[in-house]
Amino acid sequence: MVVSQPSFRQARWDEPIIFELGAPGRRGHIPPRPEPEVVEAVGPIEDLLPEELVRKEPPRLPEMSEPEVVRHFVRLSQMNYCPDVGLYPLGSCTMKYNPKICDLVASTDQVRWAHPYQDERTVQGLLAILYELKKWLAEITGTHEVSLLPAAGAHGEFLGCLIIRAYHKRKGQLVERREMIVPDSAHGTNPASAAMAGFKVITIPSGPDGCVDVEALKAAVSKRTAGLMLTNPNTLGIFESKIKEIAEIIHDAGGLLYYDGANLNAILGKSRPGDMGFDIVHINIHKTFGTPHGGGGPGSGPIGVVEELEPFLPVPRIEYDGERYCLNWDKPLAVAKIRAFLGNVAVLVRAYAYILALGPEGLKEAAEVSVLNSNYLLKKLASLEGIEVPYGPDRPRKHEFVVSLKPLERSTGVRALNVAKRLLDHGYHAPTIYFPPIVDEAFMVEPTESFGVEDLDGFAEAMRAILEEARAEPEKVLKAPYNTAVGRVDEVRASHPKTMVLSWRMLKEREGLSRA
Numbered sequence: 001m002v003v004s005q006p007s008f009r010q011a012r013w014d015e016p017i018i019f020e021l022g023a024p025g026r027r028g029h030i031p032p033r034p035e036p037e038v039v040e041a042v043g044p045i046e047d048l049l050p051e052e053l054v055r056k057e058p059p060r061l062p063e064m065s066e067p068e069v070v071r072h073f074v075r076l077s078q079m080n081y082c083p084d085v086g087l088y089p090l091g092s093c094t095m096k097y098n099p100k101i102c103d104l105v106a107s108t109d110q111v112r113w114a115h116p117y118q119d120e121r122t123v124q125g126l127l128a129i130l131y132e133l134k135k136w137l138a139e140i141t142g143t144h145e146v147s148l149l150p151a152a153g154a155h156g157e158f159l160g161c162l163i164i165r166a167y168h169k170r171k172g173q174l175v176e177r178r179e180m181i182v183p184d185s186a187h188g189t190n191p192a193s194a195a196m197a198g199f200k201v202i203t204i205p206s207g208p209d210g211c212v213d214v215e216a217l218k219a220a221v222s223k224r225t226a227g228l229m230l231t232n233p234n235t236l237g238i239f240e241s242k243i244k245e246i247a248e249i250i251h252d253a254g255g256l257l258y259y260d261g262a263n264l265n266a267i268l269g270k271s272r273p274g275d276m277g278f279d280i281v282h283i284n285i286h287k288t289f290g291t292p293h294g295g296g297g298p299g300s301g302p303i304g305v306v307e308e309l310e311p312f313l314p315v316p317r318i319e320y321d322g323e324r325y326c327l328n329w330d331k332p333l334a335v336a337k338i339r340a341f342l343g344n345v346a347v348l349v350r351a352y353a354y355i356l357a358l359g360p361e362g363l364k365e366a367a368e369v370s371v372l373n374s375n376y377l378l379k380k381l382a383s384l385e386g387i388e389v390p391y392g393p394d395r396p397r398k399h400e401f402v403v404s405l406k407p408l409e410r411s412t413g414v415r416a417l418n419v420a421k422r423l424l425d426h427g428y429h430a431p432t433i434y435f436p437p438i439v440d441e442a443f444m445v446e447p448t449e450s451f452g453v454e455d456l457d458g459f460a461e462a463m464r465a466i467l468e469e470a471r472a473e474p475e476k477v478l479k480a481p482y483n484t485a486v487g488r489v490d491e492v493r494a495s496h497p498k499t500m501v502l503s504w505r506m507l508k509e510r511e512g513l514s515r516a
């Protein structure tokens, strides 16, 4: 049977690069000249700039009218896909709906026009927001104190690893404690952050239940152990039920426990890493607390620590004396400053608005619905021919789950990558594929709480249709997608440093090279 064609069609504009648009002299906006009195008082504004900062030549920028600019970006947006359009089940990356009220709050004048060098006394409101936010994040994670500085999850991990270093150094043990234990199911940033902070990464295997193999952990732990980095629920969406025992093993060995809280969605208001025995926690604001995180947008990865590690948090610290908020730079044990100013403030303000809008009960409900959606969709997909569920199919998952498309590949030659591409033709974003690496033909789905049962049913139906199509017409699935703005990309060329073109300058250089 030939499966009916999905009706989704993405806009396909032949849109040039912005540098190829416009014409010399065309203007969208002419900034007002300063008032004559101002010029008289301070002289021509050009003269206010230090000589070495004044350009001899004007920069080569596109010269366009306002409507041209608007059309350019709206056309590009029509060739894109986002959670405002439909289901975006990117496992581990948590792409959920971002309430518009968060954007509204972040774009008020007091936030938008605040300058990082402004005197503390003039940004008391903003400091109050950040101060309260860090208190809330400490409460949500069960930690003692939070730093809002890191700009992403991986950045938070790196800071956490620096704090683990500082802790052991203070105890005079840094020379011996050089090993960071990381399970084989961990996100790739975990071993990378540990290695960047100077640790040797010791990988331990997962057990048959998909959780940390406690015997393997015991065997890996020694006087050389600096700490353990763990994600819980882990990347399979399974809660590590032996977490108390794991924490004890690491603490008894003199190590610290690091919690990768990039995926906090499942446990919001339900359980807290601090209560599980973790010493350091990072949070991906841009996954859990409502800031658009697609396309490499701005992020924020605050970390929380237990009381004993508080002295090592970086400066400045936002403090409150009962009357005024201020920045404290006087923390002699603080690790290096890892981020300019106060972090990605606009992202943090959105998180503040998000938490305030939902309230404690709302956060709990978000966690519950994200877990419900995930298990509902898992049951639907698990019943399809071509899909198998590794690591205990009957165990409940948390906010996400991983299935394997190995049976489909074996019988049809169609791989997880091809099914993911074909899903685009049905108007769904593809899930995460080939991660975690411990699952063959991994297909990692995170529906989040922000999609309803109709969306989940629609996705399951699209999957059913694609698997059926794979058996009837595998060639068709192998060549997908057909209905998207950009067709099949060359996976290797698209990600190889030698062939990637990331900027106008790179393109011009490359063209120069190919002409030469």
Ligand SMILES: *Cc1c(COP(=O)(O)O)cnc(C)c1O
Pocket: 092, 093, 152, 153, 154, 155, 187, 189, 190, 231, 235, 260, 262, 263, 284, 299, 301
């Ligand atoms: C996304 C993610 C990270 C890294 O976060 P970034 O903000 O992308 O640096 C780390 N661990 C897990 C489990 C993640 O899902």
